[in-house]
Amino acid sequence: MDPNTAFAIKAASISDVPTLAKISSDSFLEDRHTQMKSQGENPYDLEQSMAAYLPRQIASPTSVLLKAVDESTGEIVGWISWGFRGFSPAEIAGPDPDATALISNEVESQKPAEEEKRVQASQEQQAKSEPGPVDDSPIKQLERITDADLRRWMDKVMPEGTRCMFVVSLCVSPKWQGKGVGASLLHWGTRKADAAGVxxxxxxxxxxxxxxxxxxxxxxxxxxxxxxxxxxxLLLNNQGRTEKWGHYVFRYMKRSPQG
Ligand SMILES: CC(C)(COP(=O)(O)OP(=O)(O)OC[C@H]1O[C@@H](n2cnc3c(N)ncnc32)[C@H](O)[C@@H]1OP(=O)(O)O)[C@@H](O)C(=O)NCCC(=O)NCCS
Structure with a gap:
Protein backbone atom coordinates (compact mmCIF):
# COMPACT_ATOMS: atom_id res chain seq x y z
CA MET A 1 0.00 0.00 0.00
CA ASP A 2 1.14 3.57 -0.69
CA PRO A 3 2.28 4.85 2.73
CA ASN A 4 0.97 8.36 1.91
CA THR A 5 -2.52 7.10 1.26
CA ALA A 6 -5.08 7.02 4.07
CA PHE A 7 -8.57 5.77 3.49
CA ALA A 8 -11.26 4.42 5.77
CA ILE A 9 -13.59 1.49 5.13
CA LYS A 10 -17.20 2.39 5.99
CA ALA A 11 -20.70 1.12 5.34
CA ALA A 12 -22.20 2.65 2.18
CA SER A 13 -25.59 4.34 2.32
CA ILE A 14 -28.32 5.06 -0.18
CA SER A 15 -27.05 8.61 -0.79
CA ASP A 16 -23.76 7.10 -2.06
CA VAL A 17 -25.45 5.17 -4.87
CA PRO A 18 -24.85 7.64 -7.77
CA THR A 19 -21.15 7.89 -6.84
CA LEU A 20 -20.76 4.12 -6.48
CA ALA A 21 -22.47 3.55 -9.85
CA LYS A 22 -20.11 6.03 -11.52
CA ILE A 23 -17.04 4.40 -9.93
CA SER A 24 -18.29 1.08 -11.24
CA SER A 25 -18.55 2.22 -14.85
CA ASP A 26 -15.24 4.14 -14.65
CA SER A 27 -13.41 1.13 -13.22
CA PHE A 28 -14.67 -1.16 -15.99
CA LEU A 29 -13.80 1.26 -18.84
CA GLU A 30 -10.83 -0.92 -19.85
CA ASP A 31 -12.71 -4.22 -19.43
CA ARG A 32 -13.19 -5.71 -22.92
CA HIS A 33 -16.32 -7.66 -22.06
CA THR A 34 -18.01 -4.48 -20.73
CA GLN A 35 -16.69 -2.43 -23.65
CA MET A 36 -18.11 -4.91 -26.15
CA LYS A 37 -21.50 -5.01 -24.40
CA SER A 38 -21.72 -1.24 -24.57
CA GLN A 39 -21.68 -1.36 -28.40
CA GLY A 40 -24.62 -1.77 -30.75
CA GLU A 41 -28.21 -0.55 -30.92
CA ASN A 42 -29.26 -1.21 -27.36
CA PRO A 43 -25.99 -0.67 -25.48
CA TYR A 44 -25.45 -1.98 -21.99
CA ASP A 45 -25.04 0.89 -19.53
CA LEU A 46 -23.15 -0.28 -16.44
CA GLU A 47 -23.63 2.98 -14.53
CA GLN A 48 -27.39 2.93 -15.07
CA SER A 49 -27.68 -0.74 -14.26
CA MET A 50 -25.68 -0.31 -11.03
CA ALA A 51 -27.72 2.76 -10.02
CA ALA A 52 -30.85 0.59 -10.27
CA TYR A 53 -29.31 -2.43 -8.57
CA LEU A 54 -27.36 -0.92 -5.64
CA PRO A 55 -30.33 0.29 -3.53
CA ARG A 56 -31.57 -3.33 -3.39
CA GLN A 57 -28.09 -4.45 -2.42
CA ILE A 58 -27.93 -1.88 0.40
CA ALA A 59 -31.36 -2.95 1.68
CA SER A 60 -30.63 -6.66 1.47
CA PRO A 61 -30.24 -8.38 4.85
CA THR A 62 -27.75 -10.82 3.34
CA SER A 63 -25.33 -8.27 1.89
CA VAL A 64 -22.86 -5.73 3.17
CA LEU A 65 -21.89 -2.83 0.93
CA LEU A 66 -18.69 -1.11 1.98
CA LYS A 67 -17.03 2.00 0.60
CA ALA A 68 -13.42 3.15 0.85
CA VAL A 69 -13.18 6.87 1.62
CA ASP A 70 -10.15 9.13 1.21
CA GLU A 71 -9.83 10.46 4.74
CA SER A 72 -8.36 13.81 3.70
CA THR A 73 -11.08 14.77 1.20
CA GLY A 74 -14.06 12.53 1.98
CA GLU A 75 -14.01 11.26 -1.64
CA ILE A 76 -15.30 7.72 -2.18
CA VAL A 77 -12.53 5.86 -4.02
CA GLY A 78 -13.87 2.30 -4.25
CA TRP A 79 -16.47 -0.11 -2.98
CA ILE A 80 -17.24 -3.76 -2.47
CA SER A 81 -20.44 -5.70 -2.08
CA TRP A 82 -20.21 -8.81 0.10
CA GLY A 83 -22.81 -11.55 -0.11
CA PHE A 84 -23.50 -13.97 2.73
CA ARG A 85 -25.14 -17.39 2.60
CA GLY A 86 -26.18 -19.25 5.76
CA PHE A 87 -25.41 -16.34 8.14
CA SER A 88 -27.89 -14.67 10.49
CA PRO A 89 -28.23 -10.85 10.16
CA ALA A 90 -26.51 -10.47 13.55
CA GLU A 91 -23.53 -12.51 12.38
CA ILE A 92 -23.34 -10.47 9.18
CA ALA A 93 -23.21 -7.19 11.12
CA GLY A 94 -20.39 -8.33 13.40
CA PRO A 95 -18.27 -8.92 15.28
CA ASP A 96 -15.81 -6.78 13.39
CA PRO A 97 -13.49 -4.23 14.94
CA ASP A 98 -13.67 -1.79 12.02
CA ALA A 99 -17.15 -1.90 10.65
CA THR A 100 -19.55 -3.38 13.19
CA ALA A 101 -20.87 -0.10 14.53
CA LEU A 102 -21.23 1.43 11.11
CA ILE A 103 -23.02 -1.52 9.68
CA SER A 104 -25.41 -2.04 12.54
CA ASN A 105 -26.20 1.68 12.84
CA GLU A 106 -26.40 2.66 9.20
CA VAL A 107 -27.18 -0.34 7.07
CA GLU A 108 -29.54 -2.12 9.43
CA SER A 109 -31.66 0.97 9.90
CA GLN A 110 -32.09 1.29 6.13
CA LYS A 111 -33.60 -2.16 5.66
CA PRO A 112 -37.31 -1.93 5.01
CA ALA A 113 -39.37 -4.74 6.55
CA GLU A 114 -40.40 -6.18 3.22
CA GLU A 115 -36.77 -6.63 2.26
CA GLU A 116 -36.40 -9.02 5.16
CA LYS A 117 -38.86 -11.33 3.41
CA ARG A 118 -36.92 -11.45 0.19
CA VAL A 119 -35.85 -14.88 -0.85
CA GLN A 120 -32.07 -15.08 -0.61
CA ALA A 121 -31.65 -17.13 -3.76
CA SER A 122 -33.54 -14.64 -5.87
CA GLN A 123 -31.42 -11.77 -4.53
CA GLU A 124 -28.24 -13.63 -5.32
CA GLN A 125 -29.36 -14.59 -8.79
CA GLN A 126 -30.13 -10.97 -9.59
CA ALA A 127 -26.65 -10.05 -8.45
CA LYS A 128 -25.10 -9.95 -11.88
CA SER A 129 -28.03 -9.27 -14.20
CA GLU A 130 -31.13 -7.23 -14.67
CA PRO A 131 -34.18 -8.95 -16.18
CA GLY A 132 -35.30 -6.92 -19.21
CA PRO A 133 -37.66 -7.05 -22.17
CA VAL A 134 -37.12 -9.96 -24.57
CA ASP A 135 -34.16 -9.05 -26.75
CA ASP A 136 -32.51 -11.69 -28.89
CA SER A 137 -29.52 -9.66 -30.01
CA PRO A 138 -26.16 -11.46 -29.84
CA ILE A 139 -25.15 -9.33 -26.83
CA LYS A 140 -28.30 -10.41 -24.96
CA GLN A 141 -27.58 -14.03 -25.95
CA LEU A 142 -24.12 -13.67 -24.43
CA GLU A 143 -25.64 -12.17 -21.28
CA ARG A 144 -27.98 -15.16 -20.99
CA ILE A 145 -25.05 -17.56 -21.42
CA THR A 146 -22.91 -15.85 -18.77
CA ASP A 147 -25.86 -15.53 -16.36
CA ALA A 148 -26.83 -19.20 -16.80
CA ASP A 149 -23.26 -20.29 -16.23
CA LEU A 150 -23.05 -18.18 -13.08
CA ARG A 151 -26.28 -19.75 -11.76
CA ARG A 152 -24.90 -23.20 -12.54
CA TRP A 153 -21.74 -22.38 -10.58
CA MET A 154 -23.73 -20.95 -7.67
CA ASP A 155 -25.88 -24.10 -7.42
CA LYS A 156 -22.72 -26.16 -7.41
CA VAL A 157 -20.54 -24.12 -5.06
CA MET A 158 -23.21 -23.29 -2.48
CA PRO A 159 -25.98 -25.87 -2.47
CA GLU A 160 -28.79 -25.65 0.11
CA GLY A 161 -27.34 -25.51 3.63
CA THR A 162 -23.95 -24.03 2.63
CA ARG A 163 -22.45 -21.32 4.83
CA CYS A 164 -20.12 -19.06 2.85
CA MET A 165 -19.39 -15.56 1.65
CA PHE A 166 -18.97 -14.21 -1.87
CA VAL A 167 -17.78 -11.05 -3.60
CA VAL A 168 -20.73 -9.66 -5.57
CA SER A 169 -18.86 -6.60 -6.91
CA LEU A 170 -15.56 -4.87 -6.27
CA CYS A 171 -14.34 -1.75 -8.02
CA VAL A 172 -11.84 1.00 -7.44
CA SER A 173 -11.80 4.38 -9.13
CA PRO A 174 -9.11 4.26 -11.88
CA LYS A 175 -6.91 6.99 -10.40
CA TRP A 176 -6.95 5.13 -7.07
CA GLN A 177 -6.05 1.72 -8.44
CA GLY A 178 -2.79 0.15 -7.32
CA LYS A 179 -2.81 1.93 -3.94
CA GLY A 180 -4.16 -0.90 -1.80
CA VAL A 181 -7.84 0.13 -1.84
CA GLY A 182 -9.07 -3.12 -3.41
CA ALA A 183 -6.94 -5.14 -1.00
CA SER A 184 -8.40 -3.31 2.02
CA LEU A 185 -11.98 -3.82 0.86
CA LEU A 186 -11.23 -7.49 0.28
CA HIS A 187 -9.42 -7.84 3.58
CA TRP A 188 -12.56 -6.87 5.54
CA GLY A 189 -14.25 -9.98 4.17
CA THR A 190 -11.33 -12.39 4.26
CA ARG A 191 -10.88 -11.66 7.98
CA LYS A 192 -14.58 -12.20 8.58
CA ALA A 193 -14.60 -15.43 6.58
CA ASP A 194 -11.54 -16.72 8.43
CA ALA A 195 -13.12 -15.89 11.79
CA ALA A 196 -16.29 -17.75 10.76
CA GLY A 197 -14.35 -20.62 9.17
CA VAL A 198 -16.12 -20.27 5.79
CA LEU A 234 -14.90 -4.84 -34.50
CA LEU A 235 -13.03 -3.15 -31.68
CA LEU A 236 -11.76 0.34 -32.51
CA ASN A 237 -8.38 0.61 -30.78
CA ASN A 238 -6.58 3.70 -29.43
CA GLN A 239 -4.78 4.18 -32.76
CA GLY A 240 -8.11 4.35 -34.59
CA ARG A 241 -7.62 0.91 -36.15
CA THR A 242 -10.09 -1.95 -35.95
CA GLU A 243 -9.14 -5.27 -34.44
CA LYS A 244 -10.78 -8.38 -33.06
CA TRP A 245 -12.17 -8.33 -29.51
CA GLY A 246 -10.62 -11.71 -28.79
CA HIS A 247 -11.47 -14.15 -26.04
CA TYR A 248 -12.50 -13.15 -22.50
CA VAL A 249 -12.07 -15.56 -19.62
CA PHE A 250 -14.23 -15.37 -16.51
CA ARG A 251 -12.72 -17.21 -13.56
CA TYR A 252 -14.69 -18.91 -10.83
CA MET A 253 -12.44 -18.68 -7.80
CA LYS A 254 -12.64 -19.98 -4.27
CA ARG A 255 -10.70 -19.16 -1.12
CA SER A 256 -10.63 -21.62 1.77
CA PRO A 257 -10.68 -20.27 5.33
CA GLN A 258 -7.24 -19.69 6.79
CA GLY A 259 -5.69 -19.38 10.22
C1 LIG B 1 -9.31 -5.23 -9.48
C2 LIG B 1 -9.33 -3.97 -8.63
C3 LIG B 1 -10.56 -3.96 -7.73
C4 LIG B 1 -8.06 -3.96 -7.75
O1 LIG B 1 -8.09 -2.85 -6.87
P1 LIG B 1 -6.77 -2.02 -6.53
O2 LIG B 1 -7.10 -1.05 -5.47
O3 LIG B 1 -6.21 -1.49 -7.79
O4 LIG B 1 -5.83 -3.20 -5.99
P2 LIG B 1 -4.72 -3.05 -4.88
O5 LIG B 1 -3.89 -1.84 -5.12
O6 LIG B 1 -5.34 -3.15 -3.55
O7 LIG B 1 -3.85 -4.36 -5.18
C5 LIG B 1 -4.01 -5.53 -4.41
C6 LIG B 1 -2.98 -6.52 -4.84
O8 LIG B 1 -3.33 -7.07 -6.08
C7 LIG B 1 -2.34 -6.78 -7.04
N1 LIG B 1 -3.01 -6.45 -8.28
C8 LIG B 1 -4.04 -5.59 -8.45
N2 LIG B 1 -4.40 -5.57 -9.75
C9 LIG B 1 -3.56 -6.44 -10.38
C10 LIG B 1 -3.41 -6.86 -11.72
N3 LIG B 1 -4.20 -6.40 -12.69
N4 LIG B 1 -2.44 -7.76 -12.01
C11 LIG B 1 -1.62 -8.24 -11.05
N5 LIG B 1 -1.72 -7.90 -9.76
C12 LIG B 1 -2.67 -7.00 -9.43
C13 LIG B 1 -1.53 -5.64 -6.49
O9 LIG B 1 -0.20 -5.68 -6.97
C14 LIG B 1 -1.60 -5.89 -5.02
O10 LIG B 1 -0.66 -6.89 -4.64
P3 LIG B 1 0.23 -6.68 -3.34
O11 LIG B 1 -0.77 -6.62 -2.19
O12 LIG B 1 1.09 -7.88 -3.33
O13 LIG B 1 0.93 -5.38 -3.56
C15 LIG B 1 -9.32 -2.68 -9.51
O14 LIG B 1 -8.22 -2.74 -10.37
C16 LIG B 1 -10.58 -2.48 -10.32
O15 LIG B 1 -11.51 -1.78 -9.90
N6 LIG B 1 -10.62 -3.09 -11.53
C17 LIG B 1 -11.75 -2.94 -12.45
C18 LIG B 1 -13.03 -3.57 -11.94
C19 LIG B 1 -12.88 -5.07 -11.72
O16 LIG B 1 -12.43 -5.82 -12.57
N7 LIG B 1 -13.35 -5.50 -10.54
C20 LIG B 1 -13.33 -6.89 -10.12
C21 LIG B 1 -14.66 -7.52 -10.39
S1 LIG B 1 -14.65 -9.26 -10.04
Missing amino acids: FIWVHSSEGAWRMYQKHGFETLETLDVDLDQYAPS
Missing part, protein backbone atom coordinates in the same frame (compact mmCIF):
# COMPACT_ATOMS: atom_id res chain seq x y z
CA PHE A 199 -14.96 -20.17 2.20
CA ILE A 200 -15.39 -17.22 -0.16
CA TRP A 201 -16.08 -17.45 -3.87
CA VAL A 202 -15.90 -14.85 -6.61
CA HIS A 203 -16.77 -14.67 -10.32
CA SER A 204 -13.68 -12.76 -11.36
CA SER A 205 -13.29 -10.33 -14.22
CA GLU A 206 -10.23 -10.70 -16.43
CA GLY A 207 -8.51 -7.72 -14.77
CA ALA A 208 -8.95 -8.82 -11.18
CA TRP A 209 -8.09 -12.51 -10.93
CA ARG A 210 -4.42 -11.97 -10.11
CA MET A 211 -5.38 -9.80 -7.18
CA TYR A 212 -7.76 -12.48 -5.90
CA GLN A 213 -5.01 -15.06 -6.38
CA LYS A 214 -2.69 -12.94 -4.20
CA HIS A 215 -5.37 -13.04 -1.53
CA GLY A 216 -5.61 -16.82 -1.44
CA PHE A 217 -8.25 -17.48 -4.10
CA GLU A 218 -7.79 -20.41 -6.46
CA THR A 219 -9.32 -20.70 -9.92
CA LEU A 220 -11.59 -23.76 -9.98
CA GLU A 221 -13.41 -23.20 -13.27
CA THR A 222 -13.37 -20.81 -16.21
CA LEU A 223 -15.82 -19.60 -18.82
CA ASP A 224 -14.02 -18.71 -22.04
CA VAL A 225 -16.06 -16.44 -24.30
CA ASP A 226 -15.15 -15.57 -27.90
CA LEU A 227 -16.34 -11.95 -27.83
CA ASP A 228 -16.24 -11.66 -31.64
CA GLN A 229 -19.09 -14.17 -31.88
CA TYR A 230 -21.37 -11.65 -30.17
CA ALA A 231 -19.88 -8.24 -31.02
CA PRO A 232 -21.90 -5.98 -33.34
CA SER A 233 -18.67 -4.55 -34.79
